[in-house]
Amino acid sequence: MQKKITRAVVPAAGFGTRLLPATKAQPKEMLVVVDKPVIQYVVEEAVQSGITDVLIIISDGKEVLREHFRPDEELERVLEAKGKQGELEVIQSLNHLANIHIEYQHEQKGLGDAIFCAEKFAAGEPFVVLLGDTIIEAERPLTLQLTEVFAEKKNPVIALQQVPLSIAHRYGVFIGEEVQPRLYCGTAMVEKPPKDNIPSNLVFAGRYVLTPDIFDALRNTVAGVNNEIQLTDAIRLLMNKRHVYGWLFDGERHDVGNKLDFIKTNVLLGLKRPDIGKQLRDWLNETKF
Ligand code: G1P
Numbered sequence: 001m002q003k004k005i006t007r008a009v010v011p012a013a014g015f016g017t018r019l020l021p022a023t024k025a026q027p028k029e030m031l032v033v034v035d036k037p038v039i040q041y042v043v044e045e046a047v048q049s050g051i052t053d054v055l056i057i058i059s060d061g062k063e064v065l066r067e068h069f070r071p072d073e074e075l076e077r078v079l080e081a082k083g084k085q086g087e088l089e090v091i092q093s094l095n096h097l098a099n100i101h102i103e104y105q106h107e108q109k110g111l112g113d114a115i116f117c118a119e120k121f122a123a124g125e126p127f128v129v130l131l132g133d134t135i136i137e138a139e140r141p142l143t144l145q146l147t148e149v150f151a152e153k154k155n156p157v158i159a160l161q162q163v164p165l166s167i168a169h170r171y172g173v174f175i176g177e178e179v180q181p182r183l184y185c186g187t188a189m190v191e192k193p194p195k196d197n198i199p200s201n202l203v204f205a206g207r208y209v210l211t212p213d214i215f216d217a218l219r220n221t222v223a224g225v226n227n228e229i230q231l232t233d234a235i236r237l238l239m240n241k242r243h244v245y246g247w248l249f250d251g252e253r254h255d256v257g258n259k260l261d262f263i264k265t266n267v268l269l270g271l272k273r274p275d276i277g278k279q280l281r282d283w284l285n286e287t288k289f
Helices: 038-048 073-081 085-095 111-116 142-153 165-170 214-219 231-238 259-271 277-286
Strands: 007-011 053-058 099-104 127-130 134-137 157-162 172-180 183-191 202-210 245-248 252-255
Touching: 007 038, 007 111, 038 053, 038 127, 038 134, 038 142, 073 085, 111 214, 111 231, 127 142, 134 202, 134 259, 142 157, 142 202, 142 245, 172 245, 183 231, 202 231, 202 252, 214 231, 252 259, 259 277
Parallel strands: 007 053, 007 127, 053 099, 157 245
Antiparallel strands: 127 202, 134 252, 157 202, 172 183, 172 202, 183 245
């Protein structure tokens, strides 16, 4: 029987320049959405999808991403002494969420280069990638949807969403043929195409299942858009020798790496929380903006 995918890679080494100065001394993946840092939503999605080991790729100074998942005995002791049982459980649940591993990407040479840092961790097995600044809301965790497709197709699978053509130049763009409802077999892909030459409105949504041959492809990938090693370019190389699938998922993608979407995500997820949702909705309805 085919082994289940249990390893996830979360690239989180970027500077977060679109959110400066908030991200000057704090990783964007630690920014709070309602009451949890973004990285926790991402790791929770992985865990809900059967992942046991998560490698977070960081740059120097972003060690707080690891600290968030480490036991804090002093804090636990204080909460216990104060009888704050609810808070204690919340904190303790993080201790065993997943085995968290850390690898450093010392120079910011692109998403492809970040994934390359995961070669040892992947240990020759398929793995998933979850972008650390993207929260996905879906009825079934998106990473689980992708690993199920992978179990059937045994080839890389990329989460896709449809966007208006006018903004597709901001993304990796996927061109393919629909082979089953929502499932596309790729024929081409391009990272951030020029605005006047957008080949498709299907774009990469920040979740991938990759096979270990991606590392050889990355070794052979030269710098592309923005002079960075692009993951999209390496996946395109894989397409010379195997199928690559795209899965058009049903759900919402929240990119918290820019100001507007960061605020919208807080409002949208806040509205869904039982403790503050109703009050937030009432306030939005009552306030004359
Ligand atoms: C990255 C990927 C791109 C993808 C996007 C999704 O781009 O390179 O293919 O569509 O994430 O958020 P970035 O947003 O880091 O420029």
